[in-house]
Amino acid sequence: MTKIVTFPSPGGGASPAKARPPALATFRKVDKIFKNQVMALSGLDLEIRTGEFLSLLGPSGCGKSTVLRLLTGLAEPSRGEIVWSCERPQFGFVFQEPTLMPWSDVFTNVWLPLRLAGVSKEKARPQIEEALTQVGLSAFAKAYPRQLSGGMKMRVSIARALVTRPQVLLMDEPFAALDEITRLKLNDDLAELQSSLNATVVFVTHSVFESVYLADRIVVMAARPGRAFAEISVEAPPIRSEGFRMTAAYAETCRRTSAALHESMGETPASELSQ
Numbered sequence: 001m002t003k004i005v006t007f008p009s010p011g012g013g014a015s016p017a018k019a020r021p022p023a024l025a026t027f028r029k030v031d032k033i034f035k036n037q038v039m040a041l042s043g044l045d046l047e048i049r050t051g052e053f054l055s056l057l058g059p060s061g062c063g064k065s066t067v068l069r070l071l072t073g074l075a076e077p078s079r080g081e082i083v084w085s086c087e088r089p090q091f092g093f094v095f096q097e098p099t100l101m102p103w104s105d106v107f108t109n110v111w112l113p114l115r116l117a118g119v120s121k122e123k124a125r126p127q128i129e130e131a132l133t134q135v136g137l138s139a140f141a142k143a144y145p146r147q148l149s150g151g152m153k154m155r156v157s158i159a160r161a162l163v164t165r166p167q168v169l170l171m172d173e174p175f176a177a178l179d180e181i182t183r184l185k186l187n188d189d190l191a192e193l194q195s196s197l198n199a200t201v202v203f204v205t206h207s208v209f210e211s212v213y214l215a216d217r218i219v220v221m222a223a224r225p226g227r228a229f230a231e232i233s234v235e236a237p238p239i240r241s242e243g244f245r246m247t248a249a250y251a252e253t254c255r256r257t258s259a260a261l262h263e264s265m266g267e268t269p270a271s272e273l274s275q
């Protein structure tokens, strides 16, 4: 049976316990077995809470993307169930590749989800402009993807995900292909954006540092077949900023998260090897 380790331990944290937001979706003992008999998930218990920034962290192939597909209904559980507290919400997606249409300008790229929903460009204009403002790209509406840096393309991709004003934003390793400096900057921007968004975010990553910087809660998944191995609550200021990376709390949470990740892969954490 999966053992969930929770940090900080109940009652053991320095700061007072925050009220726990209600569950939006609950995975109950979910298995996912693909047609080729690959068992991607086994007995996954997972709660997605309303308004939280949840990070799914785990080794390659542990089923993180499968969790996102199950959430959206693009895949169905083979066993177990996913219980929603409401109608299945509106989703926005951001993937590792920005997948922009090279022949269209930024404005037209961001319009795409509304266009597919039958909304004309003129009717969609206020929402497109709002999304571009949210990602700081208002001045680049007429630019083409080839004129943008990798970080700017990713911002367009985020604007395209936000343009429908989704209740749930699903981000699958969105910054993994970017250089370190751009990645840190986009982490800062996303942290700021999240504070003004009225959305639940599920963020898949391989990066401990990114998880701890951005998330309210981290679920570390065990290697395939994927299941929840550890849960870590991140004690941090409500709005994250560069200063948080310099704190002892950040360093300690990174250490714990890294240890949980190593344990999830059946390895001894490096911190214990040196003792």
Ligand SMILES: Nc1ncnc2c1ncn2[C@@H]1O[C@H](COP(=O)(O)OP(=O)(O)OP(=O)(O)O)[C@@H](O)[C@H]1O
Pocket (backbone or CB within 6 Å): 034, 035, 036, 038, 039, 040, 058, 059, 060, 061, 062, 063, 064, 065, 066, 067, 224
């Ligand atoms: N449609 C599919 N058919 C068959 N096997 C699949 C399918 N989708 C995913 N898998 C397999 O299921 C397992 C979990 O895949 P998934 O992409 O969810 O993992 P992940 O944790 O997101 O991986 P990564 O971090 O490398 O992106 C992998 O072994 C993958 O090869």
